[in-house]
Amino acid sequence: MPELVIPDVRFHASFIEAMADQNDWLSPYVDDADQLADPDRFARYVDEVISHSRPGAPLPEMFVPNTTLWWVDGDTFLGRLSIRYRLNSRLRRLGGHIGYWIRPSARRQGHARAALAAALPYALELGIECALVTCDPDNVASRRIIEDAGGLFEQAVGEKRLYWVPTMPLARPTPTVDEQGGTRTDRPAGSGWRRRRPPSVRD
Ligand SMILES: CC(C)(COP(=O)(O)OP(=O)(O)OC[C@H]1O[C@@H](n2cnc3c(N)ncnc32)[C@H](O)[C@@H]1OP(=O)(O)O)[C@@H](O)C(=O)NCCC(=O)NCCS
Numbered sequence: 338m339p340e341l342v343i344p345d346v347r348f349h350a351s352f353i354e355a356m357a358d359q360n361d362w363l364s365p366y367v368d369d370a371d372q373l374a375d376p377d378r379f380a381r382y383v384d385e386v387i388s389h390s391r392p393g394a395p396l397p398e399m400f401v402p403n404t405t406l407w408w409v410d411g412d413t414f415l416g417r418l419s420i421r422y423r424l425n426s427r428l429r430r431l432g433g434h435i436g437y438w439i440r441p442s443a444r445r446q447g448h449a450r451a452a453l454a455a456a457l458p459y460a461l462e463l464g465i466e467c468a469l470v471t472c473d474p475d476n477v478a479s480r481r482i483i484e485d486a487g488g489l490f491e492q493a494v495g496e497k498r499l500y501w502v503p504t505m506p507l508a509r510p511t512p513t514v515d516e517q518g519g520t521r522t523d524r525p526a527g528s529g530w531r532r533r534r535p536p537s538v539r540d
Pocket residue numbers: 362435436437438439440443444445446447448449450451471472473476477478479481482
């Protein structure tokens with residue numbers, strides 16, 4: 338059963354295979370991606386990726402602290418997802434709070450939709466009550482995934498469509514039958530999608 342996990346060297350072989358599929362989304366901040374086949378270099382890469390969630394850790398330029406999670410099935414690496422803890426001016430326009438990538442050979446099997454759904458509780462735990470998620474206007478798959486996750490369209494900015502996705506479980510009205518035989522609609526207490534002001538932006 339696919340799941341989100343913390344990056345780990347045990348996925349080395351599968352990760353390298355996925356890089357052969359397409360490596361541009363896998364390691365955007367690694368200059369020597371071709372060296373990752375080396376187990377020691379890969380171990381350093383994994384440590385580095387994990388370190389980006391630690392306060393004060395060195396980050397590539399224009400990056401904010403973030404958690405990278407890998408979407409895996411057993412020992413098979415299927416994709417990656419990153420949750421950024423806050424927005425800077427670039428993320429506010431382009432990348433948003435959450436970005437995801439599924440290796441081409443595993444696409445169109447529902448992985449991205451499931452990975453995004455699995456990531457929302459992590460984002461909520463990080464204090465992100467509504468996550469900015471963006472996609473290119475012609476990225477039909479991503480647009481569908483975001484809208485299915487409850488994403489509210491904010492605006493199109495340049496080459497991106499911006500959506501706010503609630504990270505709290507969606508409180509869909511549940512019709513129930515009351516004692517008089519009528520129907521009423523209850524919302525679970527303490528949950529629900531409330532429109533909030535978008536989080537502030539800091540560089
Ligand atoms: C976009 C991307 C994440 C989709 O991953 P995926 O695992 O194939 O997506 P899913 O299988 O969960 O598909 C979700 C929906 O999109 C549809 N879809 C998937 N690929 C599609 C395509 N190329 N064209 C049209 N629809 C597509 C699926 O049919 C599905 O809809 P349905 O359930 O109504 O049939 C993947 O193509 C990718 O990694 N692209 C490059 C990186 C990227 O664009 N990331 C998103 C921006 S942050």
